[in-house]
Amino acid sequence: MNRAELTEMIVAAKIAGGISWADVADRVGLSKEWVTAACLGQMTLNADQAAIVCEIFDLPDDAMPVLQTVPYKGSLPTAVPTDPLIYRFYELVSVYGTTFKELIHEEFGDGIMSAIDFRMNLEREPDPAGDRVKITMSGKFLPYKSY
Amino acid sequence: MNRAELTEMIVAAKIAGGISWADVADRVGLSKEWVTAACLGQMTLNADQAAIVCEIFDLPDDAMPVLQTVPYKGSLPTAVPTDPLIYRFYELVSVYGTTFKELIHEEFGDGIMSAIDFRMNLEREPDPAGDRVKITMSGKFLPYKSY
Amino acid sequence: MNRAELTEMIVAAKIAGGISWADVADRVGLSKEWVTAACLGQMTLNADQAAIVCEIFDLPDDAMPVLQTVPYKGSLPTAVPTDPLIYRFYELVSVYGTTFKELIHEEFGDGIMSAIDFRMNLEREPDPAGDRVKITMSGKFLPYKSY
Amino acid sequence: MNRAELTEMIVAAKIAGGISWADVADRVGLSKEWVTAACLGQMTLNADQAAIVCEIFDLPDDAMPVLQTVPYKGSLPTAVPTDPLIYRFYELVSVYGTTFKELIHEEFGDGIMSAIDFRMNLEREPDPAGDRVKITMSGKFLPYKSY
Amino acid sequence: MNRAELTEMIVAAKIAGGISWADVADRVGLSKEWVTAACLGQMTLNADQAAIVCEIFDLPDDAMPVLQTVPYKGSLPTAVPTDPLIYRFYELVSVYGTTFKELIHEEFGDGIMSAIDFRMNLEREPDPAGDRVKITMSGKFLPYKSY
Amino acid sequence: MNRAELTEMIVAAKIAGGISWADVADRVGLSKEWVTAACLGQMTLNADQAAIVCEIFDLPDDAMPVLQTVPYKGSLPTAVPTDPLIYRFYELVSVYGTTFKELIHEEFGDGIMSAIDFRMNLEREPDPAGDRVKITMSGKFLPYKSY
Amino acid sequence: MNRAELTEMIVAAKIAGGISWADVADRVGLSKEWVTAACLGQMTLNADQAAIVCEIFDLPDDAMPVLQTVPYKGSLPTAVPTDPLIYRFYELVSVYGTTFKELIHEEFGDGIMSAIDFRMNLEREPDPAGDRVKITMSGKFLPYKSY
Amino acid sequence: MNRAELTEMIVAAKIAGGISWADVADRVGLSKEWVTAACLGQMTLNADQAAIVCEIFDLPDDAMPVLQTVPYKGSLPTAVPTDPLIYRFYELVSVYGTTFKELIHEEFGDGIMSAIDFRMNLEREPDPAGDRVKITMSGKFLPYKSY
Amino acid sequence: MNRAELTEMIVAAKIAGGISWADVADRVGLSKEWVTAACLGQMTLNADQAAIVCEIFDLPDDAMPVLQTVPYKGSLPTAVPTDPLIYRFYELVSVYGTTFKELIHEEFGDGIMSAIDFRMNLEREPDPAGDRVKITMSGKFLPYKSY
Amino acid sequence: MNRAELTEMIVAAKIAGGISWADVADRVGLSKEWVTAACLGQMTLNADQAAIVCEIFDLPDDAMPVLQTVPYKGSLPTAVPTDPLIYRFYELVSVYGTTFKELIHEEFGDGIMSAIDFRMNLEREPDPAGDRVKITMSGKFLPYKSY
Structure with missing residues (x-):
């Protein structure tokens, strides 16, 4: 198995x-x-x-x-996901990718938001105009350092 | 221009x-x-x-x-981004894509989180173990309906 | 299964x-x-x-x-479909894609036609020069809003 | 030029x-x-x-x-479009592609809907729940014939 | 099956x-x-x-x-065929593609040669310098029309 | 230049x-x-x-x-052509590729139709149901030989 | 089978x-x-x-x-081979491809070296600095001819 | 420059x-x-x-x-070359790739033919049935060693 | 098997x-x-x-x-790895690739670091700020020589 | 600029x-x-x-x-590098990728070697059989934690 x-x-x-x-x-x-x-x-x-x-x-x-064994990660069958729900997240990366980059660098300098030291929370946000999906992500900032 | x-x-x-x-x-x-x-x-x-x-x-x-003209959107030069900061977001989609899908469907049924009726907030989360990037996303849930 | x-x-x-x-x-x-x-x-x-x-x-x-379970959507085995009937629809997106974009933005402003809040109807349109396939699509317009 | x-x-x-x-x-x-x-x-x-x-x-x-010269057609820079408005049309082909195929074959037999002998109309469909984009496509059915 | x-x-x-x-x-x-x-x-x-x-x-x-059921068409496992015999046909499209386009448009105007209303014949053409493969293709010309 | x-x-x-x-x-x-x-x-x-x-x-x-210099050949900007006229030829290779292969091998044995020792003729074929594009191709058969 | x-x-x-x-x-x-x-x-x-x-x-x-049946040829699972031994041959095509082209055209004019009317020999070439792999290829030159 | x-x-x-x-x-x-x-x-x-x-x-x-500066090597614009002359070499790798692998391993064991410590010679081989391109390649065998 | x-x-x-x-x-x-x-x-x-x-x-x-048989090498299912641990190594090649190239050429001239005559060692490097992975690679330099 | x-x-x-x-x-x-x-x-x-x-x-x-501005990183023009020196590093990832994964997980558990909190050293390693390239990499281990 x-x-x-x-x-x-x-x-x-x-x-x-x-x-x-x-x-x-x-x-x-x-x-x-x-x-x-x-x-x-x-x-x-x-x-x-x-x-x-x-x-x-x-x-x-x-x-x-x-x-209990570390898996080979990556949950999607294609590089660009075909499922509409998952694609919307890919689209956010495509449209907002450079925005993420600019704003994180402006606040923190050169580095990344960790996708390992990371947690998230997904919940329903009630809204009279139609409930919303609320996702809160928190990843440690890891700076590039010169050496 | x-x-x-x-x-x-x-x-x-x-x-x-x-x-x-x-x-x-x-x-x-x-x-x-x-x-x-x-x-x-x-x-x-x-x-x-x-x-x-x-x-x-x-x-x-x-x-x-x-x-004032609607642009052709998509901010990245390649389908899989090469920039490490942006890649981490792609990795989240790759690793957590099916998790997003399962949890949103469990809470809301079949449909998607809108990437259009969407807003987000990116801020610094102070942490003694190293400050964190906190991103809050909110997108309207759009249900598939039969017709 | x-x-x-x-x-x-x-x-x-x-x-x-x-x-x-x-x-x-x-x-x-x-x-x-x-x-x-x-x-x-x-x-x-x-x-x-x-x-x-x-x-x-x-x-x-x-x-x-x-x-009754939400499926992983996407019905085609390749990104560019090989089946001639389905390819013609892909070709319409390829040839008319920027036209869809221009005309919808001209009429509605920045936003998209929803592929979720969407319905369609496919019927035979009799024509002496050869019957035609008539497809009527209706998708809610979803505007981008600033925030 | x-x-x-x-x-x-x-x-x-x-x-x-x-x-x-x-x-x-x-x-x-x-x-x-x-x-x-x-x-x-x-x-x-x-x-x-x-x-x-x-x-x-x-x-x-x-x-x-x-x-007045026939152009090299194809209006999009990538095989899978990155622009959200145009992507939604690609998504319709991805999700409904096999449905188009089944229903057209059920009604007409083996063949295709022409993307050449084709016309379409794109208009605003007023709706109290939010106006809709209505697209009517009409393409001649072209049957495969044995020979 | x-x-x-x-x-x-x-x-x-x-x-x-x-x-x-x-x-x-x-x-x-x-x-x-x-x-x-x-x-x-x-x-x-x-x-x-x-x-x-x-x-x-x-x-x-x-x-x-x-x-008796319409198949999902496309007979090749890869977009660029690896089999040498089939590749030669792909090469003809690659090398002569724009020539086909120019000459058909020059003779017929904007439109395509139908790959549906199409028939072909493949036969041996005796030749003292080595027999040849002769392929005769005939596809209906389908004009683009303004509307 | x-x-x-x-x-x-x-x-x-x-x-x-x-x-x-x-x-x-x-x-x-x-x-x-x-x-x-x-x-x-x-x-x-x-x-x-x-x-x-x-x-x-x-x-x-x-x-x-x-x-007078031998060019780097290949006339198309993408591996799968986007132009509808040229795509139809690609579609013929995709749909009929294995048919070409079977019939040429049945007639000639293992080998290929040369795309080099090759000539073709493209002409209008008048037809009351709409004129047709007639293409005659002739390529030398080149056999694989054991050695 | x-x-x-x-x-x-x-x-x-x-x-x-x-x-x-x-x-x-x-x-x-x-x-x-x-x-x-x-x-x-x-x-x-x-x-x-x-x-x-x-x-x-x-x-x-x-x-x-x-x-005894002609196979669908192509022995590799990916377009760019991952196996180091086979990759080196791909690398030779990548690095020396334009050199092959220039020198063959200089010697023979426009045309190709046949990969069908082709034979090769692979042998060990003793060398005090480490034995070498010697490959001798011989393919018929096939000229492009105008018509 | x-x-x-x-x-x-x-x-x-x-x-x-x-x-x-x-x-x-x-x-x-x-x-x-x-x-x-x-x-x-x-x-x-x-x-x-x-x-x-x-x-x-x-x-x-x-x-x-x-x-006099080491260049970024790789002479071809696409991973699968479109030029017929260069493609034939790619085809040899595709068709004979596993043969190269089997025979070199049979003769030398696990390892590769170097594409760096490599030399080649390209010459005309006169032949009454049509002159041939003769290519002699010599690359040092590099064994994988356990450690 | x-x-x-x-x-x-x-x-x-x-x-x-x-x-x-x-x-x-x-x-x-x-x-x-x-x-x-x-x-x-x-x-x-x-x-x-x-x-x-x-x-x-x-x-x-x-x-x-x-x-005991030489395997077809290449351990990853996709050209760009999806597993986060393995991707980080790919990212190093992507970000530092031209740096490797410049520094090795500066030190050794034109040539490569062998991936065949190669050994490596992977160990834990204790560090109060969090232990580190230490990888030492050693590959023979292979010079390109003119001939 | x-x-x-x-x-x-x-x-x-x-x-x-x-x-x-x-x-x-x-x-x-x-x-x-x-x-x-x-x-x-x-x-x-x-x-x-x-x-x-x-x-x-x-x-x-x-x-x-x-x-002084954070650049869009990624130094290579193609996903699989064509330059032989850089390719050898890609090959190491391809061949040893799963080995890196197994050994790091065995030593550290689930997590990655950081490519951000990372430093490396590249030097000449004299060797009578031909000098070697020695690369020492050190990246912080970042564990996945449940939450």
Whole structure:
């Protein structure tokens, strides 16, 4: 069993069992953002977390070590995503990419926002004109230094 | 003069004059995120905004109508960005893309987060372990409906 | 069973059973455009719709939750489609893309035509010189706003 | 002067002069859809049409034969368009491509909708929930025949 | 069974049985060009033709409706073909593409040669310096018209 | 002056002077297919041919040796052509590529149709249902031999 | 069984049996270059050669006709090869490509070196500073001719 | 002046002056293969060689240091070359790539043929059936070693 | 069994058995860098090494000759890697590529650092501000020589 | 003046003046690795460093603010580099990418080696069998943490 097969198994079990990611996150005791990414094969679980996930999705025993192994990351089948929801995020990078760059450099100087020392939160923002998706991202600024 | 030439002119004037995007935003009276994107050729200014921008960057007269024309958007030279700062955002889409998808669908059902009816805020988050970049995004949820 | 396998199962059952999309749409009670897209793995059915589709195509029980799950959208195997019928639509985007852009901006200002709050109708237009395909698309205009 | 330079000249003159495509179309006496495409370097004008366009945009004399020459068509700089408005049309092809294919074949048999013997109309559709873009396309059906 | 699997089945049966395309075409009663394309998954057979093809290649019953269904066309695994014989045709398009364009426009004006209302003939042309492949193509000219 | 600049010069002169490729071919004394390809930078002229071409298009003296130099061939800006007329030829390769391969191998064995020892003829084929483009290609068959 | 499966079967049998290409070539009675290419699915064997190959690698009966069928050529999984040994040959084309072109045209005029009427020999060249790989290629020059 | 401009200058001077690569090589005193590559911007000349090349092509003084600077190598505008002569070499890599790999490994073990410690010779091979291009390549074998 | 299947088998056995690469390297008696690369299908083992690897991972008998066969190298599924850890190395090549080039040429002249006669060492570098990854690479300089 | 033009100006001045990167680094007072990258448009200089660089390369006044502005990074014209020296580094990523991944994860757990908090040193390693290029890289390990 490789990680891609395991992810497909989890997704199928989730659909078949009508399990929500929020419930999985509650039982694992971490954010729904991180737990979902982990179940989708992008993060590494520890033994306790893996055991809970195996129980929730009724996974076979050999899933345990696989969930605890660092996966080959990257969740999309094409460089430019075709799914409309995911494409909108790609579009934000395409349209606002140079804006991100200018404003972060203006505030912090040369460097990047870490995508590793990073956390995010995704929630519903009620709005009379139609509810909104609110995403808060927080990544450590890492400066380039001369040497 | 086309928009790409105008953007390059603005960037050169900004560098030469030591102008900050925050100052430009203050004088235009809007967020630094939107104003920077507009100056970088991704948004459309109205006449008043264009006049202020022309004055700040000392742009020639024929820049006025160009700034008020809807640009061909997309700020990056390659589909996968090479610049490390911008790449990190692409990496977030690559790693967390399916997570965004799962969690938004779980909360809202089938649909997308709009990248048009969208606003964002980028700020410094002080942290003793090293300051962080905090980005808050808000996009209207747009549901797919059957018909 | 994942969605791609389910779609292939539906297509095979449709061919084997000589079922028409118009009939499926009639029984589901929605437009043939939306119903076909849903059966081809691009839209999400509700429980009642899924039950009808399962019955029509004699699908196994575990197809029910899969049909009600939001799919990873994008129906084509390559970025530039090779199928001549589908390519003609890509060609329209290639040739008329900037025309769409100019005319929509002239009429509405900066923004887009939604591909989500969208419906369409495809019908035969009789013509003595050879019948024509008539497609009527209607998408909500979504304006970019400054903030 | 090649066609790309001429198109850029027209676009610049249009912006500088505040000319609308609807006005150009009125003076040429054809639809705004075809006239805009022609001015953007995708269609071929005859001598009378070229003369009107040259006058409207105050083009030099050597623009006359260029406007009457069949252009190398394709209006977009990349295979997958980056501009959000144009991308939405690409997304429709990506998501609905197989639906177009199924429904046209169901109605007409094997063949295509011509993108050459084709006309379209783009108009505002008032709607209390927000006005809509309405596009009506009509292309001759061309059947594949065995031989 | 999908069309790709069916095509592979036909090719295997043809090789195993030492069947020639010319024989298949004779029995179907159409040109070898069209019949070969149909057997390779590019054209749609009617019921009679499908029955003959099934008999020749000893195909299972469920091949019948598949052969009568319009296939997703495009016979090559890569955009630029790697097979030397097929590449030479791609090379002709690459080298002579603009020549085709100039000469057809010179003779017919703006428009295209139809690849749908199209037929071709491929034959041996005896030549003392080495026999030649002679291909005669005939496609209806389809003019662009203003509207 | 490089060959690309020279080609653009010839095309501009042709448009400005209303010169036809057929006329150029007549004066050069060869087929319009070869002469057009040569003028478009795909073939090599000898001194006499180059002199005639220079005179027809009123080219500067330093065009003479450039026209007699073997060009870097390939006339299209993208691997998959965007121009509808040229795309149709690419589509023929995509749809009929494996058919070409099967039939040529059936007739000749393993080998290719030469794209070098090759000639073609493009003419109008009158037809009451609409005139047709008729293209006759003849390429020497080159067999693979074991060694 | 298709050709790719057959090639994989041959490679596995070769590894398992410790068979050398030189031995295969000896028994087939042709050069090791051609025989290896043929076994790897790039050339077509005749009945006698196929029988020998089947015996050497202990292939099933249905391999016989497959080996005698012209394969879809192209032995590499990506357009730019990732394997270091094969990449070096690609690099030679990349670095020396224009040199090949200049020198062949200088010696022969416009035309190509045939990759069909082609043979090559690969041998060890002893050298005190480290043995060398010596490759001798010979391809017929094919001139472009005007017509 | 950068190296690409210098190469274009050399090529133009060569064409205008009717200079042959063989003559340049004679005067530089090295092989025509290396000298041509160097003049085309792929190799680095020493001061004496650069002086001779400057004299032959009548290059400006600032060409001297540029010719002595290591260039950014790679002589082709696209990853898959469009020029037929150069493509044939790419085709040899595509068709024979795995053959090169198998035979070199069989003779030498794991490693590569160097494309750096490499020399080649390109000559005319007279043949009554049509002269041939003979290319002899010699590259040092470099073994992979465990460590 | 092909090499890719064998690699997947090794990786699964390693995860299931909780085996570390350092242990494998110890038992093979070589560096962990080379041994890991070999187990991941990038290097060729000799008989003794293969026997040890087979024992450690409890591989079937037919794995022995496969491990001793030179693999088709290249360990990544896409040209630009999506995995964040591996991407950082690609980014170093992208950002520092021209710097590597300038400094190596300044020190050594025209040539390359061998990726074949190459060894490397990867270790933990303790640092109070957070431990660091230290990689030492050593590759033989191979000069281009004129000939 | 944009950064690309400035980089080309620096490179030209360096070649013309026979300046070495080691000298530039000495005068700037930092490592040759960082200084070269900065001069090639990949790093940001402070005012003092910029002044020194301007003096060394005799740059115009408006180069000063450009050198102090964060550049759009990425030094290579293509995703897969064509230059042999730079390609070898890409090849190391391709061949050893999964090895880097396995060994770093084994030593440190899930996370990456920073390409930002990174320094490197490139030096000559004398060796009787031919001198070697020795590169020492040191990047901070950044762990993924659950949240």
